[in-house]
Amino acid sequence: MVKRPMFKRISSKPFAAKVLGASVFLLMLPSSGLAQEEVWKSCNDVGVQYYEIKQYPQAEELLLVAVREAEKLSSDPQKLITSLQALRKVYLAQNKSTQAEEVAKRIRSLGAVPVGSEEKKEIANSQPPPAAHENSDDMSMTPLHPEIGKGIEAKPESENLSLRPPQGVTAVEQEAETEQTAKEKSSKTAAKENQPAIEEKPSKTVASAIGMAGEMRVSPGSREAVEVSQLIGHINWTRTIQISSDGTRALSGSDDFTMRLWDLGTGKEVHRFDGHENAVNCVVFSPDGRTALSASSDRSVRLWDLDGGQQVRRFDGHANIVTCVAFSPAGDRAASGGYDGTVRIWDVQTGKQIQCLGGDLKTVRCLAFSRDGSQLVSAGSDRLITLWSVADGHLIRRFVGHKDEIIDVAISSDNSKVLSSSRDLSVRLWDLATGTEIHSLLGHGNWVLRAEFMGDDRRALSGSLDKTFRVWDLSDGKETASFTLPDLGMWGLALSKTGDRAITGSNDFTLRLWKMNPQ
CATH class of the missing domain: 1.25.40.10 (Tetratricopeptide repeat domain)
Incomplete structure (x- = not known):
């Protein structure tokens, strides 16, 4: 016995x-x-x-x-x-x-x-079989890559200690399941919408990696992005990455509850920032590069001293997961948004909340200040871009057109245009003053995670779960170049303002720095 x-x-x-x-x-x-x-x-x-x-x-x-x-x-x-x-x-x-x-x-x-x-x-x-892939008919909640399954984020309402999503899931999709759970527990529960069909795209396919809607589409003349280095340190998947304005450093936030600062010249970790009690969903450099903000599933936003490696201040007020945060151009104000359906404006020096902007926003996933700091755009699961006045918090206008969640927004340096990236596979260019759609940039075969204006704002660079980066001419909305990536996963994505470098989070927890030559 x-x-x-x-x-x-x-x-x-x-x-x-x-x-x-x-x-x-x-x-x-x-x-x-x-x-x-x-x-x-x-x-x-x-x-x-x-x-x-x-x-x-x-x-x-x-x-x-x-x-x-x-x-x-x-x-x-x-x-x-x-x-x-x-x-x-x-x-x-x-x-x-x-x-x-x-x-x-x-x-x-x-x-x-x-x-x-x-x-x-x-x-x-003696091993149990790997978890079977779980399908979903809700296209707004499921990436189009067939290898991507469902993820379960640690919930702030419970003591869920698990740090590990199922194999094959992406950081973006991991949030999708949590949003539904969080919404059910929120006092602002909204009825689930009927999802419209994803709009049909003109075929630009030269090579197909999947053979279904959402396939990897490789344009003629597409080149491979060149891996420059690997940044090793995180012990779980990366959710968010940002490259500094001078291109020398990067910030990352992870499911390991940490934010990390990296030297892109050496590939070494400069500081690890501990303190968050759940996943770090968004990180951003201050305009002067001396401090950073992080937003977390622990419902807090935190300010960090990048030189000293210490927490400076904590901002509390959100009633649920905080998904995004942004600095004003002057660095004296910050904005945050999350699953509680609000956008909050903060005084960075005191940590006091100045404004709480609402209006049935559902989940707020991204934010961007105008270059003069007087206006703010927010977007998310309501599929709308909302323009706000920072001074008094009133809603100026809404931009309508996306057919699925909006993941990222950016404002041009001359304050005239907005770029938005969506799960509907498109990048869209908008007139900030009128809310009119100028171009719909089509070609990606899966969710578009980020898009940035390049240089003088005449071009844009976008990155997608279809494992490509694409360069766009914003005068006519045409794709001018594309770069392919190995199948290493895309847990977070950062694009440089110059459009020649990008960082992705990989399946093995590393960050990878990529070099492109947009020409």
């Missing part, structure tokens, strides 16, 4: 919550260094115990917390190595070779040798 392990009766979620609850209590003790070490030890030890009894999801979530806590104990890298080695074993046990290799890279960078490769063979026959 085989004796059962003593931890076999551990119930996963309640026990994990108790462990972390005890860890929070320990952090309140006077000796913060000792408490931090106890937090790490508790999470690491219980995570290892879960691994030993083959409760791999529970082991993974606790060891991810242990890794984060070990990173804070910078004086003792051995603790970080210990947790990374255990996490690697858990990934191997679940046949997650990509994640296991990424953890191995971190271990090697710390001067240690990865162990645990032998475990994969020993337990291969």
